Amino acid sequence: MREELDKQLCEKYPLIFKNRNAPMTHTAMCWGFEHGDGWYNIIDVLCGLLYSDYVSAKERYEAVKQYYEKDGKYPWKGGRTITPEILEELRLKMIEQEQLVPVASQVKEKFGGLRFYVDGANKEHHNFIWFAENMSYRTCEECGAPGKLYTQGWHTTLCEHHAKERGYEEETEE
Numbered sequence: 001m002r003e004e005l006d007k008q009l010c011e012k013y014p015l016i017f018k019n020r021n022a023p024m025t026h027t028a029m030c031w032g033f034e035h036g037d038g039w040y041n042i043i044d045v046l047c048g049l050l051y052s053d054y055v056s057a058k059e060r061y062e063a064v065k066q067y068y069e070k071d072g073k074y075p076w077k078g079g080r081t082i083t084p085e086i087l088e089e090l091r092l093k094m095i096e097q098e099q100l101v102p103v104a105s106q107v108k109e110k111f112g113g114l115r116f117y118v119d120g121a122n123k124e125h126h127n128f129i130w131f132a133e134n135m136s137y138r139t140c141e142e143c144g145a146p147g148k149l150y151t152q153g154w155h156t157t158l159c160e161h162h163a164k165e166r167g168y169e170e171e172t173e174e
Contacts, residue, residue, distance in 0.1 A: 112155035
């Protein structure tokens with residue numbers, strides 16, 4: 001994947017890609033994203049899902065903190081008082097969710113599909129990853145257009161244009 005797209009993902013999801021530049025003795029992310037640009041959107045959506053609980057907890061904490069600092073009450077009519085205990089509970093929930101964000105250990109193409117390996121994932125995270133990996137078999141690795149898996153020699157998922165460009169022939173179903 002192009003360096004600019006690599007950088008965008010790492011900046012947008014720093015918790016997932018916190019080991020992006022760690023040494024190879026620590027992670028395979030030191031080699032970056034080992035696939036074409038076409039899967040950028042799949043990875044972006046996947047990371048958004050992996051981040052969603054943390055982002056929700058963070059936004060809730062920050063919003064309530066603003067109300068607390070303004071006048072100590074929720075903004076709606078009859079809003080109850082925000083206590084320091086409520087604020088601390090939300091801060092701890094945010095920290096808990098931050099620690100639950102999985103960390104990518106390798107992102108690459110293998111046998112024509114995306115592989116997204118992580119540490120610290122739960123079942124829901126693995127379901128999101130499974131879905132993203134399956135979507136990659138229907139998405140051109142080069143450009144992101146609808147594609148299909150070609151298995152003539154090297155396994156690769158490409159759109160018709162990139163398949164022809166690389167010399168892959170239309171596969172016949174038997």
